[in-house]
Amino acid sequence: MKRVLVANRGEIALRIIRACHEEGLEAVAVYSAVDRLSPHVRAADHAVPIGPPSPTESYLNIPRLIEAAAASGADAVHPGYGFLSERAAFAEAVEAAELVWIGPPPAAIRAMGDKTEARRRMAAAGVPIVPGATAPVTDPDAALAMAREIGFPVMVKAAAGGGGKGMRVVREENELAGALATAASEAGKSFGDPSVYLERYIERPRHIEIQVLADAERTVHLGERECSIQRRHQKLVEEAPSVAVSEELREWMGASAVAAAEAVQYRGAGTCEFLLAADGSYYFLEMNTRIQVEHPVTELVYGVDLVREQLRIARGLPMRVPNVWLHPRGAAIECRITSEDPAQGFLPATGRIAYLRAPAGPGVRWDGGIEVGNEVTLYYDSMLAKLIVWAPDRPQAITRMARALDELVIVGLPTNQGFHRRLMADPAFQAGEIDIQLLERRPDLASPDADEAAVLHVAIAAALAEDERRRQRRPAVSADDARAGEWGRAARQEAVQ
Amino acid sequence: MKYFVTIGDREVEVEVDRERVTVAGRSFAATLGVLPGAPVRLLTLDGATAALPCEPLSAGRWRLGWHGEQVEADVMDERTRHIRSLTVRSGAAAGPATLRAPMPGLVVRLAVEVGQQIGAGAGVVVLEAMKMENELKASGPGVVRAVLVQTGQAVEKGQALVEFGPSADP
Structure with missing residues (x-):
């Protein structure tokens, strides 16, 4: 290679x-x-x-x-x-x-890619799964009978799915038919397969996933990532380790993930996603047979470069993960910086990146694919970059992330940067009291704060900018030039650029 | 020069006199420094600093940033403000309600046709953007007056999609 x-x-x-x-x-x-x-x-x-x-x-x-x-x-x-x-x-x-x-062998991708088939295999391998049907369903009447058996609320999910596409929660019987149609249509468009299935919807669970890595000799887990901060089933913030996972639970979940991977002869990097209920029970959701968006938080707390290990494993080399009991060190948090308009219900926004200043400094990692001049189009995902921090513990990681978010400047299109700042300052988030429905309960985190300081600063800056613009339109006289000083000259210079 | 700055539903009066500003009864030594080549300004108020994005949109209209949030500001002097207050139309003569695209996207489904009676919260149009389907719903009950787009059509943000009239429309 x-x-x-x-x-x-x-x-x-x-x-x-x-x-x-x-x-x-x-x-x-x-x-x-x-x-x-x-x-x-x-x-x-x-x-x-x-x-x-x-x-x-x-x-x-x-x-x-x-x-x-x-x-x-x-x-x-x-x-x-x-x-x-x-x-x-x-x-x-x-x-x-x-x-x-x-990547993993095609057979492993196929086995895990069909979510209903994967659930059957995982149940057989002793991995706990969410109660629900294992067969795809299309007929609304059959679906209703099935949903009654599972018990409402139920989740409609794409059999070939992932990333929140083709997923709908149904709380009332009369919502089921519509949800089936929308989910099937989305699934068909996103994955080329309109099959959907139903499962029990667990209220207020945490999303905990386990990173696995397998070479020809052994399969190991690299602990958990907590990805409970989600909107419309799209992850926004991920962290490692999770405040809800004890050393003992980590070993249980890790063992389940390793069993899941071994059941399909997995190779390379993969992730088993679980729902963790408040009582400590956990259920296998699916296995993502690829590197994940949020892999950096694991890299930072385990000191492993997952992509380099993928390359090594593909070359037939042994992974460089030591064969000892591994523990996460410190805490890492990732914020997905996406282009979205808070004023429009966080729908994707498009535009040109007019200016970008990425954060830097101790413990900060910026994984971005954008630069000044880039057009953000509707053709691709709305994620612009990932901002990741590491610190010795979670409280320090949160304050470090807040600092890094302060440094970040993106001009040209609206982003969710303000949301991340509010989240880092939120007492519930700081206390680790999070679950996948947090953002549904807390619309205040989504709405921009309109504090007095913000309004006054913006008003003053706008008035000064407008005043400067008006003065520049008048013919310059030498006395004005002398008075305007450095800033005025710089402003004029910029105006002619 | 006195400016009236409108931000959302707030209006702030800012008096600018060379390098002093007076706002809400307080006066500051103020500068707005330029970063060459960047649409970012450094505001200083009595030595306190704040860097903020600042882009002109049109005459008197600016887009600024505050802690990662975009804010649009309308800046008027006293004379312009007076003229505008005389010419602005009264809001009473509201036309038919129009459903507009909240984002650019692709119309994947139309759930209504002209003449159809719909209830509040009924699905009207499904718009796809960035691989996600978003169902746009009616904000209130009404009758569909006009469907202005077709399935498969790409639409811009703010584009009118469907027009509604009141339910009791003859």
Whole structure:
């Protein structure tokens, strides 16, 4: 293995290219027409165009990607997350082209990709699962009978799903038919498979997931990540370790995750997602057979570079994780910085990045795929970057994150930065009293604070800016010039740029 | 020069006199420093500093940032404010309610047709953006007067999608 094609874009493509270079490997970027000059393209050693902006014609186009690998002399393919990362057909196409697939065996992807099949297998392997049906359902009457048996509220989920797409909670019987149709339509569009299934909806659980890593010799777990801060089933904040997971629970959940991975002969990095109920019981949700968005928090508390380990395992080398009892060290938090408009119910926003200042300093990691000048379009995910911090304990990590968020400046489109600031300052979050329904109960976290200081500062700045603009429109006289001083000259200079 | 700055539903009076500003009865030594090449300004008020994004949108209209939040501000002098107060239309003559796209996206489903009576909260249009389907609902009961878009059509933020009239419309 010498040259790795990275079949992705944005921050994760850049993340993988960095790992390739650190492992002494060359990287090949692929790009759609709108990504021609993107950071991931410039970071790579080779770049291959793969088509128009629409993902189905570029980043989801298997023949084009295989062609790109051949054209660039790549001998391996890393899929990243999203796009084709969990398509067994892509893994098979890569292997059929005699390229190394940097991921689990296609059979493991297939086994875990069909969520109903995965639940059957996990139950057989002794992994606890959420009560519910194991068969896909389409007929509304059959679904209603099934839902009554499971007990309301129920969750409608895409059989081939992930990432919150094709998921609906149904509390009343009369909502079921509509939810089935919407979920099936979303599932069909996102995953090419409209199958959905039902399961019991557990109130106010935590989302806890276990990172696993497997080479040819052994399968280990690298503890948990808590991803309970979610909106519409999309994760916004992740942390490791979780305040709700004791040393003992970590070993139980870790053992379940290892059992799940071993049941499908897993290789490489993967994640088992669980719901953790208030009583300490936990239920397997699904296994993500790829690197995850939130992998950095695990890297920071376990001192393991998961992407470099993926590359090593794909080369047939043993993982560099020591074969001893591992413990998380310190605390790490990740905030997903997304383009969204708080004034519009957090719907995705588009625009051009007019200015970016990424945070830095002790314990701060910025995994971003954006730069000044980038257009944020509707073609791809709304996540702009991940801001990750590490500190010796959770309270220090929270204050460090608040500091880093203060440093972050993105101009050109609205983001959820303000939400993250409010969350870090929130007593419930600081106390670790979180669950996946927190944001539904706390709309105040979503709405911008309108404190007096903010209004006055903004008003003064706007008045000064307007005053300056008006003075600049008048013909300059020398006396004015002398009076305006440094700032005035600088302002004029900027105005003519 | 006296300016009236409107931010949301607040109006703030700011008196600017060279490098002094007076607001809410308090006077400050104020500067608004320029960062060359960046739409970010450094505001100082009696030595206290705050860096904030600042972009002109149109004459008198600015987009600023405060702790990661976008804020739009309308700045008027006394004369402009007076003229505008005379010409602004009264809000009483409200036309038919219009459902507008809250974001750019793709119309994937239309759940209504012209003449249809709908209840408050009924699903009207399903808009897809960034791979998520978002159901837009009616804010109140009414009758569909016009459907202005088609399934499969890409729409801009703010674009009118469906027009409604009151239920009792003859």
